[in-house]
Amino acid sequence: KFNDFPSDFLWGAASAAYQVEGGWNADGKGPSVWDLFTKLPGKTFEGSNGDVAVDHYHRMEEDVALMAEMGLKAYRFSVSWPRIYPTGRGEVNEAGLAFYEKLIDTLLAHKIEPVLTLYHWDLPQALQDEYGGWEDRRIIEDFERYCVTLYQRFAGKVKYWVSLNEQNYNLTNAYQLGTHPPAVQDRKRFFAANHIAFLANARVIKAFRQHVPNGLIGPSFAYSPAYPASCDPKDMLAYENAEEFNNLWWLDAYCFGRYPQAALAYLRENGEAPEILPGDMELLREGTPDYIGVNYYYTLTYTDNPLGGQTLQRINTTGKKGTTPSSGIPGLYKTAPNPHLETSNWDWAIDPTGMRIALRRLSSRYGLPLMITENGLGEFDKLEAGDKVNDEYRIDYLRSHVKACQEAMQDGVELLGYCAWSFTDILSWLNGYQKRYGFVYVDRDEQGGSLRRIKKASFHWYSQVIASQGKQ
Numbered sequence: 001k002f003n004d005f006p007s008d009f010l011w012g013a014a015s016a017a018y019q020v021e022g023g024w025n026a027d028g029k030g031p032s033v034w035d036l037f038t039k040l041p042g043k044t045f046e047g048s049n050g051d052v053a054v055d056h057y058h059r060m061e062e063d064v065a066l067m068a069e070m071g072l073k074a075y076r077f078s079v080s081w082p083r084i085y086p087t088g089r090g091e092v093n094e095a096g097l098a099f100y101e102k103l104i105d106t107l108l109a110h111k112i113e114p115v116l117t118l119y120h121w122d123l124p125q126a127l128q129d130e131y132g133g134w135e136d137r138r139i140i141e142d143f144e145r146y147c148v149t150l151y152q153r154f155a156g157k158v159k160y161w162v163s164l165n166e167q168n169y170n171l172t173n174a175y176q177l178g179t180h181p182p183a184v185q186d187r188k189r190f191f192a193a194n195h196i197a198f199l200a201n202a203r204v205i206k207a208f209r210q211h212v213p214n215g216l217i218g219p220s221f222a223y224s225p226a227y228p229a230s231c232d233p234k235d236m237l238a239y240e241n242a243e244e245f246n247n248l249w250w251l252d253a254y255c256f257g258r259y260p261q262a263a264l265a266y267l268r269e270n271g272e273a274p275e276i277l278p279g280d281m282e283l284l285r286e287g288t289p290d291y292i293g294v295n296y297y298y299t300l301t302y303t304d305n306p307l308g309g310q311t312l313q314r315i316n317t318t319g320k321k322g323t324t325p326s327s328g329i330p331g332l333y334k335t336a337p338n339p340h341l342e343t344s345n346w347d348w349a350i351d352p353t354g355m356r357i358a359l360r361r362l363s364s365r366y367g368l369p370l371m372i373t374e375n376g377l378g379e380f381d382k383l384e385a386g387d388k389v390n391d392e393y394r395i396d397y398l399r400s401h402v403k404a405c406q407e408a409m410q411d412g413v414e415l416l417g418y419c420a421w422s423f424t425d426i427l428s429w430l431n432g433y434q435k436r437y438g439f440v441y442v443d444r445d446e447q448g449g450s451l452r453r454i455k456k457a458s459f460h461w462y463s464q465v466i467a468s469q470g471k472q
């Protein structure tokens with residue numbers, strides 16, 4: 001039965017500035033780390049970049065009109081820090097603020113709730129150059145100044161805020177896999193940068209309380225719940241290790257202001273633990289979130305990884321099935337295939353029950369409301385004659401995950417909303433434009449780069465889900 005979604009449930013869709021906006025140097029915007037990184041040879045799929053992206057910066061009204069036509073109740077977007085502060089700090093760029101103000105006003109005029117993400121990875125390049133971005137505590141103050149500027153401007157209009165988007169995934173790529181800027185592979189620096197990001201997150205949440213007293217704020221976490229590959233105690237221990245290292249390290253820091261003990265002991269032993277100064281952990285406990293944003297795509301299954309075992313880490317950026325090798329930490333865990341689950345062409349396990357498990361685990365451990373801030377299926381879509389895109393596979397994926405949300409709510413989870421990833425097709429950070437997620441197809445092949453918007457089958461399906469409060 002599909003009658004348990006509350007009437008104020010936020011049926012939404014999500015995006016991020018760099019992935020949709022384009023206008024990379026328009027109206028005084030400064031360069032972000034991604035503007036430079038995507039121009040380095042071999043860093044992204046076929047050298048794709050977000051200079052134009054899907055040109056949302058210039059087509060915002062057309063896009064919001066499509067959202068309204070669909071009946072969307074919420075739209076999650078991110079603000080580009082270097083649009084507001086072109087060099088990370090100093091003078092505010094009024095034109096940047098004006099763009100987001102217009103977006104927010106247009107959404108509100110259509111009764112679409114804005115969900116504003118403060119940081120979705122497009123760090124001002126100037127701060128990376130000056131002090132190494134997230135590796136230096138000076139970023140805490142700069143980030144707070146930028147956030148307070150947005151709080152002051154939009155407090156009366158925006159109720160739902162996301163602080164950091166996927167700190168775990170972004171910094172893993174940036175400091176372990178070397179696939180996001182600054183493309184470092186060093187576990188000590190990885191944990192150091194994360195610690196500083198936790199402090200920054202807590203500081204901007206504390207400031208939020210003063211400036212947006214009626215709003216709600218929390219980070220969005222990329223949650224891939226860990227499964228054990230078997231009930232062999234060795235696999236069970238590997239799964240415990242993976243859950244601590246890959247999930248609880250962030251979640252406990254955000255919500256409890258502490259680090260999980262076995263992982264911390266291991267890092268101390270290895271000389272890789274972050275430097276914790278007096279007052280740090282108190283700050284984390286003072287700046288805990290109102291809700292947790294959950295970006296859920298897949299679960300990961302873990303098995304024993306003896307010392308001397310596999311350390312390789314790589315992600316599939318090709319869309320060729322079966323090309324993702326196992327990865328892990330010797331002595332702790334490594335990933336294993338899950339024979340019970342189908343995967344996407346990018347080897348992402350399709351697991352709606354995993355989403356129900358994710359929501360239940362988070363809700364019972366932290367006792368906070370949750371919001372699905374991302375969930376969706378990236379695939380190669382095909383534009384057919386008569387402007388049709390029959391993305392039935394995406395409808396199947398979304399339908400089963402919406403059902404999992406409903407089941408989780410029946411299990412007692414307080415779920416504020418569900419934001420599908422994404423509204424239009426967008427730039428995928430490492431997969432370019434070949435991997436599509438949208439309800440709206442963006443035509444990149446047509447002469448003159450029209451970037452014409454075409455409604456996919458999933459657009460009509462989701463519209464119907466929203467109109468019927470979750471009946472399908």
Ligand code: BGP
Nearest residue numbers: 016166169222378428429430435
């Ligand atoms: C999340 C990011 C999004 C989006 C999504 C899909 O990690 O927050 O920005 O990109 O994943 O990932 P991908 O584009 O790699 O398929």
